[in-house]
Amino acid sequence: MRLEVNGTVHELAVADGKRLLDLLRDDLGLTGARFGCGHGICGACFVLVDGQPVAACTTGADEVAGKRIVTIEGLAQDGELHRVQRAFIDEDAMQCGACTSGMILSAVSLLARTPAPTEAQIRAALAPHLCRCGVYLRAIRAVQRAAATP
Amino acid sequence: MNDVGEWGRPPQRLEQRLAIEPDGTVVARSGKVEYGQGIRAGFARTVAAELAVPIERVRIELGETERVPWDMGTFGSLSTATDGEVLRVAAALARRQLLERAGARWRLPVDSLHVRDGAVLAPDGRVLSYAELVAAEPLAGPLPEPSTLVAASIPEAKPFRPEARAIVTGAARYAADVRLPGLLHGHVLHPPRPGSRLRMLDATAARALPGVLAVVVDGDFVGVVAQHDAQALAAAQMMTAQWDAPPIAGAPFEAVLRDDAGTDAALAAAARRVTAHYHMPPIAHATICPGAAVADVRADRTDLYVATQRPFGLRDEVAGLLGLSPARVHVHPQLMSGQFGRGNVGDAALDAVRLSRAVARPVRVRWTRAEEFALSPYRPPLEAWFEAALDADGTIAAWRQRVRTQPHTYGGADVPAEFLLMTAGRNALPPYRLGRARVQLEVAPAQGRSGAFRSLAAAPNVFAIESFVDELALAAREDPLQFRLRRLDDTRLRRVLETVRRRSDWDARRHAAGHGFGVACADYGGTRIAQVAEVVLEGERIRLERVWCAVDAGRLVHPDGARNQIEGGIQQAASWAVLEELPLHEGIVGAATWHDYPIARCPDAPHAIDVVFTGDATQAPTGIGEPGSVPTAAAIANAVCDAGGGRRRRLPLMATVRDREQAPSP
Ligand code: FES
Ligand code: FES
Numbered sequence: 001m002r003l004e005v006n007g008t009v010h011e012l013a014v015a016d017g018k019r020l021l022d023l024l025r026d027d028l029g030l031t032g033a034r035f036g037c038g039h040g041i042c043g044a045c046f047v048l049v050d051g052q053p054v055a056a057c058t059t060g061a062d063e064v065a066g067k068r069i070v071t072i073e074g075l076a077q078d079g080e081l082h083r084v085q086r087a088f089i090d091e092d093a094m095q096c097g098a099c100t101s102g103m104i105l106s107a108v109s110l111l112a113r114t115p116a117p118t119e120a121q122i123r124a125a126l127a128p129h130l131c132r133c134g135v136y137l138r139a140i141r142a143v144q145r146a147a148a149t150p
Numbered sequence: 151m152n153d154v155g156e157w158g159r160p161p162q163r164l165e166q167r168l169a170i171e172p173d174g175t176v177v178a179r180s181g182k183v184e185y186g187q188g189i190r191a192g193f194a195r196t197v198a199a200e201l202a203v204p205i206e207r208v209r210i211e212l213g214e215t216e217r218v219p220w221d222m223g224t225f226g227s228l229s230t231a232t233d234g235e236v237l238r239v240a241a242a243l244a245r246r247q248l249l250e251r252a253g254a255r256w257r258l259p260v261d262s263l264h265v266r267d268g269a270v271l272a273p274d275g276r277v278l279s280y281a282e283l284v285a286a287e288p289l290a291g292p293l294p295e296p297s298t299l300v301a302a303s304i305p306e307a308k309p310f311r312p313e314a315r316a317i318v319t320g321a322a323r324y325a326a327d328v329r330l331p332g333l334l335h336g337h338v339l340h341p342p343r344p345g346s347r348l349r350m351l352d353a354t355a356a357r358a359l360p361g362v363l364a365v366v367v368d369g370d371f372v373g374v375v376a377q378h379d380a381q382a383l384a385a386a387q388m389m390t391a392q393w394d395a396p397p398i399a400g401a402p403f404e405a406v407l408r409d410d411a412g413t414d415a416a417l418a419a420a421a422r423r424v425t426a427h428y429h430m431p432p433i434a435h436a437t438i439c440p441g442a443a444v445a446d447v448r449a450d451r452t453d454l455y456v457a458t459q460r461p462f463g464l465r466d467e468v469a470g471l472l473g474l475s476p477a478r479v480h481v482h483p484q485l486m487s488g489q490f491g492r493g494n495v496g497d498a499a500l501d502a503v504r505l506s507r508a509v510a511r512p513v514r515v516r517w518t519r520a521e522e523f524a525l526s527p528y529r530p531p532l533e534a535w536f537e538a539a540l541d542a543d544g545t546i547a548a549w550r551q552r553v554r555t556q557p558h559t560y561g562g563a564d565v566p567a568e569f570l571l572m573t574a575g576r577n578a579l580p581p582y583r584l585g586r587a588r589v590q591l592e593v594a595p596a597q598g599r600s601g602a603f604r605s606l607a608a609a610p611n612v613f614a615i616e617s618f619v620d621e622l623a624l625a626a627r628e629d630p631l632q633f634r635l636r637r638l639d640d641t642r643l644r645r646v647l648e649t650v651r652r653r654s655d656w657d658a659r660r661h662a663a664g665h666g667f668g669v670a671c672a673d674y675g676g677t678r679i680a681q682v683a684e685v686v687l688e689g690e691r692i693r694l695e696r697v698w699c700a701v702d703a704g705r706l707v708h709p710d711g712a713r714n715q716i717e718g719g720i721q722q723a724a725s726w727a728v729l730e731e732l733p734l735h736e737g738i739v740g741a742a743t744w745h746d747y748p749i750a751r752c753p754d755a756p757h758a759i760d761v762v763f764t765g766d767a768t769q770a771p772t773g774i775g776e777p778g779s780v781p782t783a784a785a786i787a788n789a790v791c792d793a794g795g796g797r798r799r800r801l802p803l804m805a806t807v808r809d810r811e812q813a814p815s816p
Binding site for chain 1: 317718
C-alpha cells in the first residue's frame with residue numbers, strides 16, 4: 001500500500017485491520033500521535049488526512065491509502081516551527097503535553113479553513129481534545145495568537 | 151507495598167546536586183519528576199538565576215535513580231518549597247565557591263568579582279569560565295542552611311519550558327513511546343478487585359493466536375507476551391479466568407480532630423441551628439495517557455521506562471519483586487501525562503517487569519482506556535455532616551462536624567494512623583472562629599483502589615465546609631464574603647479574600663436572570679487561596695462564566711508556570727464539581743470509556759480565569775500545584791445557589807444532565 005506521510009511516500013505491507021495509529025507509531029516510529037483511548041473520543045491521536053483532523057486510532061490504515069497524512073512531526077519545516085506550534089510555546093499552552101499534538105493539528109486545520117476564527121469556532125475546533133491538565137483557555141489564546149501571526 | 155516512607159530529608163551535599171560540565175553546562179539533579187507541573191522549568195530558572203547562566207545552559211536531571219539523590223516522591227505541592235530550595239542553595243554555594251576559586255587565582259578579594267554568563271569577571275576585565283574553574287577539581291561540599299544564603303532575584307521572563315519544543319514537535323517521549331531493540335508487547339489479565347486469588351484459568355485459545363510468544367502464569371499473576379500490542383491484547387481478552395475476591399480488610403479508623411468542652415450544650419442552647427449533609431462521589435484521575443511502561447529485566451540489571459511520581463519507591467518495589475539489590479534497578483522516568491497522584495502506584499511497570507522477567511526480553515505494557523479506568527486509583531467518596539449554632543448577632547457559637555471517607559493514600563490496612571489523618575483529614579478543620587467545636591473523622595477501609603488525587607481530601611472537605619459556611623451566611627442574612635472575613639483571623643487568608651472581592655467587583659455584582667456568584671477560600675499547606683465563581687443557569691445546565699482567584703504562595707519562582715498551575719487546577723476542579731462521578735460498586739469500577747466518565751471539554755471552559763498572586767517575595771515559596779483545585783467546587787456550588795438553582799449538597803452538580811446525555815452512549 002502507498003501512503004504519503006509528512007511529505008514522504010511509503011510503500012508498506014499492511015496487515016488487515018491495522019489502525020492508522022499503530023502504523024504511524026509502530027511501523028514508522030512517529031509517536032507524536034498519542035494513544036489515549038482507542039475509541040475516537042479523547043483526541044490525543046489526531047492527525048491530518050488531506051487536511052482534515054481525524055482520530056488515527058479509529059481509522060483503518062487501508063482507509064488512507066493514497067491520501068496525504070500530516071502528523072505533528074511533519075509541521076515544522078527545516079526546523080522552523082509552524083506558527084501554531086510557536087504560539088503554543090509563547091502562550092505556554094501546555095502542561096504535560098499529552099493533548100498538545102492533537103490540539104495543534106486541529107488548530108492548523110481550522111486556520112487553513114478559517115483564517116480569522118471567532119472564539120466559538122476555536123472552542124468547537126478544540127472540542128475533540130480532552131485536556132486533563134486544564135489548559136483550554138491558554139490553547140484558545142494560542143490559536144488566536146497564531147491567527148494574528150502572518 | 152512500601153508506600154508510606156518517612157518525610158526524609160534530601161541529601162545535603164553539593165556534588166550530589168550540581169555539576170559543571172566541560173562545555174559549561176550546569177547540571178542540577180533532583181529526585182522529583184515532571185508531569186506537566188513545570189518543576190523542570192522552575193528548577194532551571196532558580197539555578198540559572200543563582201549562577202548567572204543563560205537558562206538554556208542549565209540541564210535538570212529528574213528522577214533518574216542512578217544519578218539523582220534519593221527522594222520520597224513528587225506530591226503534596228512540595229517540589230519548589232523543598233527540592234527547589236535545596237537546588238537554590240546548591241547553586242548559591244557553587245557561585246560562592248567559583249568566586250573564591252577565581253579570587254584565589256587572581257589574588258583578588260572575592261567581593262571585587264562578579265559572575266556573568268557562566269564566568270567570573272575581574273574588575274580589570276579578566277574572565278575565567280566556570281568550566282575552567284572546575285576543570286581540576288569539581289565543586290563539592292556540604293550544603294548550608296538556606297537562610298545563610300541570600301536568594302538571587304529571578305527575573306520575570308517569558309514562558310520557558312525546557313520540554314516545550316519537544317512537546318509541540320511530537321519529539322517528547324512518554325513511557326508508551328519508548329522502543330528498545332527486540333521489544334515485545336504484553337497485556338495482563340487483572341482481577342476486578344486487587345488481591346484476588348486465581349481460581350481457574352483457560353488460556354488455550356490465547357496460546358494459539360498468531361504472534362503470541364508466551365502466556366505467563368505466576369501465582370495469581372496472568373499475562374501474555376506477543377510480537378505486537380494488538381496480538382497481546384487479543385490474547386488477553388480471549389483468556390477466561392475466575393477469581394476469588396479478598397474480603398474488604400481492616401477496621402475503620404476514627405479520630406477526633408478537635409473537641410471543645412461544652413460543644414453539645416452550646417448547640418442545644420443556641421438561638422438558631424443549621425444542619426446539612428454533603429456527599430462527594432468517587433472520581434477518577436482520568437489521565438490522558440493510560441498506564442504504560444517498558445521493562446528490560448536482565449540478569450545483571452533491570453531498566454524501567456515509566457511514568458511514576460515515586461521513582462525510588464518503584465525501584466525498591468521492583469527490587470523486592472525480583473530479589474535484586476535496589477542498586478541494580480534503574481528507573482528512567484519519562485515525560486508523563488498529568489498524574490496528580492495517579493503515578494504513586496507502580497501498576498503497569500510491575501506488569502512489564504514480571505513479563506520481561508518471564509521472557510528475558512524487553513516488554514512494553516500499555517493499558518487500555520478501560521484498564522486505566524478500572525485499575526488506576528480513584529479519589530474515594532466523602533461525606534460530611536454539619537450542625538452549627540448561630541447566636542442572635544450571627545456569631546458561630548458551636549460547630550459539630552463529622553467526615554466519613556476512605557483512604558486517600560495507598561497501602562491498604564498498613565497505612566499508619568498519622569498518615570491517614572494527614573491525607574483524609576487534610577483541610578477538615580475550618581479556618582474560622584467556630585465557638586465550641588467538635589470535628590470527627592472516620593476513614594473506612596478501602597473497598598477498591600482508593601488513593602491520592604490532587605490535594606487529597608482537601609478538595610472534598612473544603613467543598614463541604616465552604617458550602618456550609620455559605621448556608622450559615624444566608625441564615626445570618628450576611629453577605630457570604632463579609633461573613634467569612636468577620637470570622638477569620640489569618641491576615642493572609644483575609645487578604646486573598648479581599649483581593650477577589652475587588653477583582654470580581656463583588657460588592658457591585660449584578661444579578662441578571664440566572665446569574666449567580668459564589669465565593670470560597672482555603673489555606674492549603676500554607677498557600678492561601680480564594681476564588682469567586684460566576685455561573686449562568688441555562689435550564690438544567692450550569693455554565694461556568696468566569697473565575698477570579700487570588701493566591702498567596704509566598705515567593706514565586708516561575709510566575710507564569712504558577713499561573714498555569716492555578717488555572718489548570720481551577721479548570722480540573724470545575725470539571726470534578728460539575729460533571730464527574732466514577733460509577734463504582736463495592737470497589738469495582740463501572741466505567742470503560744470516556745462516554746462513561748465525561749470530563750470538561752474546551753467549550754465547557756469558562757470565558758476567563760483571572761489569577762492574581764498576593765504573596766510577599768520575602769516569604770518562602772509554598773505549593774501551587776494542588777491549591778488551585780481546592781476551593782473551586784464550593785465557589786461554583788455557592789454561585790449556583792445564588793443564581794436560584796437551589797443549594798446542591800451532592801456532587802456532581804449536573805448529575806441529571808449528565809445521566810440523560812450519557813444514556814445513549816455507544
Ligand atoms: S486515542 Fe484516538 S481519540 Fe483517543
Ligand atoms: S496538557 Fe496535560 S492533558 Fe493537556
